[in-house]
Amino acid sequence: MRGTGCTVGFVPTMGALHQGHLELVRRALDACDKVVCSIFVNPLQFNSQQDLAKYPRQPGRDRELLQEVGCHVLFSPTDDALFKDFKPAVFNLGGLDQHWEGPSRPGHFQGVANVVERLFHYVRPDRAYFGEKDRQQLTMIRYVATDLHWPEEVIPCPTLRQPDGLALSSRNQRLSEPQRKSATVLYRSLQAASQMAFKNSVQDTRGAALLELAAEPDIVVDHFGIAHPDTLAPLNDWGQLDHAIALVAATVGPVRLIDNITLVR
Numbered sequence: 001m002r003g004t005g006c007t008v009g010f011v012p013t014m015g016a017l018h019q020g021h022l023e024l025v026r027r028a029l030d031a032c033d034k035v036v037c038s039i040f041v042n043p044l045q046f047n048s049q050q051d052l053a054k055y056p057r058q059p060g061r062d063r064e065l066l067q068e069v070g071c072h073v074l075f076s077p078t079d080d081a082l083f084k085d086f087k088p089a090v091f092n093l094g095g096l097d098q099h100w101e102g103p104s105r106p107g108h109f110q111g112v113a114n115v116v117e118r119l120f121h122y123v124r125p126d127r128a129y130f131g132e133k134d135r136q137q138l139t140m141i142r143y144v145a146t147d148l149h150w151p152e153e154v155i156p157c158p159t160l161r162q163p164d165g166l167a168l169s170s171r172n173q174r175l176s177e178p179q180r181k182s183a184t185v186l187y188r189s190l191q192a193a194s195q196m197a198f199k200n201s202v203q204d205t206r207g208a209a210l211l212e213l214a215a216e217p218d219i220v221v222d223h224f225g226i227a228h229p230d231t232l233a234p235l236n237d238w239g240q241l242d243h244a245i246a247l248v249a250a251t252v253g254p255v256r257l258i259d260n261i262t263l264v265r
């Protein structure tokens with residue numbers, strides 16, 4: 001459709017759609033003539049076969065949700081079709097995989113970059129919509145798109161939350177009710193940091209967040225960090241910045257959850 005004067009918006013997903021995904025589709029519908037949503041559970045970005053096997057799948061329900069919201073095209077390729085004649089590339093990620101999710105999930109961001117390249121190759125969108133919930137992924141895709149002069153415009157979209165602050169995620173489906181309650185500590189830790197940020201040192205701000213996380217016994221914290229908004233490198237001091245990013249990851253029951261917010265001066 002590119003070159004026909006018709007703008008194409010694209011929402012790449014791994015399915016198990018929730019309101020966060022549908023909001024991306026709505027934003028694309030507001031700004032583009034045609035909207036494509038892909039559902040593809042990408043084996044390249046999983047670190048364990050078990051996590052890949054357990055990733056929630058609900059193809060029938062996803063199709064209904066996309067129809068209800070008015071999405072024009074569902075692109076749901078098989079592994080063989082998407083990766084036909086495919087040799088994985090090694091992308092320059094500008095060091096964006098060095099911190100936070102990177103060390104815990106070796107190869108994950110290369111896997112995401114590879115599949116996004118394939119999806120863009122087939123869909124050829126003008127604009128692609130990514131949630132800020134996966135901040136490191138979003139920052140990495142923007143970096144690669146700029147570095148390689150990809151024509152697609154990468155549009156960031158705010159995280160959607162439950163009333164108690166829990167960020168919407170397909171993985172939440174795998175939480176029991178008590179685990180879901182415990183998971184709300186991720187947002188509380190981000191809020192604690194937000195209240196301290198720029199009025200206190202980076203170390204004390206991070207300390208307040210870690211204290212909040214420590215008060216919840218039923219989670220295992222992977223990291224809580226405060227990062228530069230562009231490079232996502234860990235910050236030691238606020239410097240001249242007027243905003244920064246706080247990122248958290250923790251395992252709750254069977255699920256590893258991530259969240260982040262923008263800290264504003």
Ligand code: PAF
Pocket residue numbers: 012013014040042045112115116134137
């Ligand atoms: O954010 C996701 O759901 C996935 O990482 C993406 C971008 C669809 C690539 O598989």
